Amino acid sequence: MKHTVMIVDDNTYIVEGLMAILKRRDYQVISAKEGGECLKMLKTITPDVILLDLTMEPMDGWEILHEIKGNQSTTQIPVIIFSGREISTDEKQEHRLYVEDYMFKPINPKNLLETIERAVRHRDTHPPDLEKSGEAGKESQPIDEYTAGSSSIEADRRQLQTLLNN
Numbered sequence: 001m002k003h004t005v006m007i008v009d010d011n012t013y014i015v016e017g018l019m020a021i022l023k024r025r026d027y028q029v030i031s032a033k034e035g036g037e038c039l040k041m042l043k044t045i046t047p048d049v050i051l052l053d054l055t056m057e058p059m060d061g062w063e064i065l066h067e068i069k070g071n072q073s074t075t076q077i078p079v080i081i082f083s084g085r086e087i088s089t090d091e092k093q094e095h096r097l098y099v100e101d102y103m104f105k106p107i108n109p110k111n112l113l114e115t116i117e118r119a120v121r122h123r124d125t126h127p128p129d130l131e132k133s134g135e136a137g138k139e140s141q142p143i144d145e146y147t148a149g150s151s152s153i154e155a156d157r158r159q160l161q162t163l164l165n166n
Contacts (some may be wrong), residue, residue: 003120004028006047008038008064009082010056014105018051021109027116035059039067042074049100049119054083062095069098078119082107 005022009015010033019029030045032038034056050068054061061081068074078100081087087102100119103112 002026002028003048003116004030004045005116006038006041006045006050007031008033008035008050008056008061009053010034011053014053018107018112021112022116025113035061035064035067038064042068042071042077046074047077048123049116050077050079051082051103051116052079054081054087055085062091065095065098076123078123080115080119 005027007015007018007029008031009018012033015031015033019031022029030041030047032041036059038050038052052061052064056064059067061083065079065081068077068079079098080101080103081095081099082103082105084105092099092102100122101115103115
């Protein structure tokens with residue numbers, strides 16, 4: 001199955017490089033240069049994963065993230081933040097329920113592919129949990145929070161391992 005990845009970044013060179021890597025692995029790739037374009041595209045396209053840069057104008061990545069996760073039709077799309085700047089502990093804590101994973105530029109192609117595949121697998125295991133919860137008469141919010149929290153823990157674990165290996 002061919003997965004669709006949306007890249008949201010205003011740097012053309014980075015987008016072209018990521019597209020080349022992903023297309024070689026048979027991903028369908030779409031891109032948006034800024035937040036408004038991304039949100040407009042998401043009205044007609046549902047990617048399997050979104051790679052989202054933080055440093056953009058006029059909307060930064062955090063604002064775009066909140067728009068994506070605040071919309072019922074896009075809230076389940078995994079978002080991987082990739083940035084060339086340090087992400088503070090406070091930022092991570094504030095956004096931890098919305099972010100599937102973090103990657104830092106320059107991007108290692110192998111890590112990129114592994115992170116995307118992990119996000120797709122994680123997303124694919126989430127709907128059965130929601131179905132079971134709904135059938136049992138439970139609200140989906142606790143399941144969503146648990147799923148997001150477990151994703152956040154895994155992202156933190158991988159980042160810690162990366163720091164220890166450097």
